[in-house]
Amino acid sequence: MSFKDLHIIKPLLRAVADSGYDEPTLIQQRCIPHILEKKDMVASAQTGTGKTAAYALPILQILFDKQDAPKRGKKIRALIVSPTRELASQINDNFKTYAKFTNLRSAVIFGGTSIEPQIDILKKGIDILIATPGRLLDLHKQDYINLDYIETFVLDEADLMLDMGFIDDVKKIERLCPEERQTLLFSATIPYKVEQLASTILNNPIRVDVTPSKSVANAISQVLYYVPKRNKIELCLHLLRNTVIGNILIFRRTKFGVDKLEKTLLKNGYKVDSIHGDKTQSDRQTALNKFKNGYVKILIATDVAARGIDINELDSVINFDLPNIPDTYIHRIGRTGRAGNIGTAYSLCSADEKSYIKKIQESINIQIPIEEDHPYPLDPKAKPIVHKKQGSKYKKGRKGAGAKKKKKRWY
Ligand code: AMP
Numbered sequence: 172m173s174f175k176d177l178h179i180i181k182p183l184l185r186a187v188a189d190s191g192y193d194e195p196t197l198i199q200q201r202c203i204p205h206i207l208e209k210k211d212m213v214a215s216a217q218t219g220t221g222k223t224a225a226y227a228l229p230i231l232q233i234l235f236d237k238q239d240a241p242k243r244g245k246k247i248r249a250l251i252v253s254p255t256r257e258l259a260s261q262i263n264d265n266f267k268t269y270a271k272f273t274n275l276r277s278a279v280i281f282g283g284t285s286i287e288p289q290i291d292i293l294k295k296g297i298d299i300l301i302a303t304p305g306r307l308l309d310l311h312k313q314d315y316i317n318l319d320y321i322e323t324f325v326l327d328e329a330d331l332m333l334d335m336g337f338i339d340d341v342k343k344i345e346r347l348c349p350e351e352r353q354t355l356l357f358s359a360t361i362p363y364k365v366e367q368l369a370s371t372i373l374n375n376p377i378r379v380d381v382t383p384s385k386s387v388a389n390a391i392s393q394v395l396y397y398v399p400k401r402n403k404i405e406l407c408l409h410l411l412r413n414t415v416i417g418n419i420l421i422f423r424r425t426k427f428g429v430d431k432l433e434k435t436l437l438k439n440g441y442k443v444d445s446i447h448g449d450k451t452q453s454d455r456q457t458a459l460n461k462f463k464n465g466y467v468k469i470l471i472a473t474d475v476a477a478r479g480i481d482i483n484e485l486d487s488v489i490n491f492d493l494p495n496i497p498d499t500y501i502h503r504i505g506r507t508g509r510a511g512n513i514g515t516a517y518s519l520c521s522a523d524e525k526s527y528i529k530k531i532q533e534s535i536n537i538q539i540p541i542e543e544d545h546p547y548p549l550d551p552k553a554k555p556i557v558h559k560k561q562g563s564k565y566k567k568g569r570k571g572a573g574a575k576k577k578k579k580r581w582y
Contacts, residue, residue: 177203180232182272187228190268196221198381203229206323209353211376213369217359217505218258218478220381223265223327226251226355230323231266234298235273246320249299252344254332255478256281256303256452257459262327263301275299282306283452290315304332304340311347321348326372329358329365331478338368345372360498391504393516395528395539400521402547404435407491409546410517411441411469417486418462421471422503424492429471432491436469445471474499477506490518493527497534522549 174187174195195203198216205212206229216222230249253259263279270277277299280289289306293315300307300316310316324345326332332341345354354373358365361380369376398406407421423429426447436443444458444467455476462470474494485507494500500518507514518539520528532538 172200174228178207179203179228180235182235183228183231183269185272186269187224189271192224196225198222198379199225199228201379201381202226205377205379206230206353206355207232209233211354211373212379213356213358213361213373213376214379214381215358215361216379216381217502218328222357222381223262224269226325226357227262227266227269230299230325231270231273231275233323234275245296247297247300247316247318248320249323249325250318250321250344250348251299251301251325251327252304252307252332252341253301253327254303254335254337255328255475256283257446257455257476258328258478259301259303260456266299266301270299277301280306280310281452282309286310304337304344308340308343318344318347319349321352323353323355324348325355325357327357328478329356329368330360330362331475333364333368335475338364341368342372359502391507391514391516393504393518393537393539395518395520395541396545397541397543397549397551398519398521398545398547399549400523403491403519403521404432406519406545406547407432407489408435408439410489411436415487415489415515415517417468418465419469419487419489420477420485420503420506421469421489421491422477422494423471423473424494426473428492429473433471436471441469442467443469443471446476447473448476450476474503478502486514488514488516490516493518493520493524493531495527495530497531500531501535520549 172194174184174192177195177200179187198214198220202212202214202225206226214222214225216225234248251259251262253262259279259281263277266277276297278289278292278297279301280293281303282305286306286309289310293310307316311318326341332338354376356365356369356373356376361369396406396410411419421432423432426449429445429447433443433445444461446455446458450458458467458470461467488504488507490500490503494503504514504516507516518528528539
């Protein structure tokens with residue numbers, strides 16, 4: 172199937188060809204015809220499947236077809252709400268790329284950065300607005316944004332939006348849009364709370380499921396290293412020196428862990444940067460740009476900071492800490508092996524993470540090959556350290572044996 176078969180108009184076909192796309196991805200094939208028919212839609216698809224173009228192209232086409240309407244450029248006619256600033260900027264970049272042979276204008280607004288330049292752009296007039304919820308409501312309250320003319324409302328990464336606590340904001344935004352409109356909801360996963368939201372804000376939606384969460388792209392090779400927790404940094408350095416190639420995204424669970432690993436890698440002479448929630452927007456954007464431009468080869472990130480970011484030609488992902496939720500593992504490794512490239516995901520698993528890897532393997536239905544040939548093997552009998560609960564039989568036993576109650580010491 173070609174984009175022409177999807178009845179995409181010429182200016183968009185040119186932009187798509189310029190982007191080097193030969194044919195529509197599966198999600199594009201499934202979504203574009205329905206969106207062009209102005210149907211509501213709930214689509215489950217992860218970043219990396221081509222989902223942004225799946226809604227951006229038909230939205231641009233609908234707006235372009237009605238371009239001689241006097242509203243053009245004066246009223247915001249499409250609104251895309253995204254949970255993170257990085258994803259919002261990326262969506263705007265996509266819109267700009269696909270709209271370059273049209274006269275349609277888009278802009279992005281998000282918090283954590285100066286409001287004035289965003290107000291200036293809004294004053295000039297745009298057709299499509301991409302926004303994070305907080306800044307959108309803020310600028311709406313200040314009367315710089317009018318949502319009365321929205322024809323299509325898109326919620327992207329809806330599951331993350333709810334995880335980040337944006338549910339009330341999303342509902343407020345939805346109420347500010349006209350009732351007569353098209354609504355599209357994209358989400359990597361469709362848990363119950365996303366279903367619930369969909370049932371309140373969408374009207375008889377078409378359901379498209381392209382990437383069931385169990386599917387892991389075949390283009391990703393996975394490898395598992397069992398390692399004592401205390402040796403993870405050494406193993407990571409060993410892998411960076413001997414095994415892992417290209418540009419590398421390393422995931423850590425906490426901001427503290429990200430900072431700690433960054434310092435160690437810098438000390439060892441690696442060019443590295445990091446993103447997490449405590450960094451300013453401009454630091455995060457700079458880090459991302461440096462990584463995308465190849466100035467640094469290693470980026471360390473927490474899950475929330477990295478979610479939704481599209482980094483082309485990512486060669487390797489290292490799961491320094493394993494996530495306790497299988498879907499998070501799938502999102503992480505989905506960053507590599509895109510667009511026909513082969514990528515590798517390396518997972519470092521300590522004794523206390525064995526239950527996580529078990530759940531992950533059950534979820535993806537794959538036994539991840541184990542690499543035993545490395546200098547820091549985990550003793551197969553190693554048991555996770557279990558912190559004894561208050562009132563456990565051990566404690567009772569000690570008390571019973573006449574153990575003195577220890578005085579609490581505050582360090
Ligand atoms: P997304 O899932 O929207 O984040 O897209 C992931 C990547 O796929 C982006 O780098 C897009 O530029 C790229 N992409 C989107 N559509 C296509 C296509 N039809 N063929 C090849 N690459 C595409």
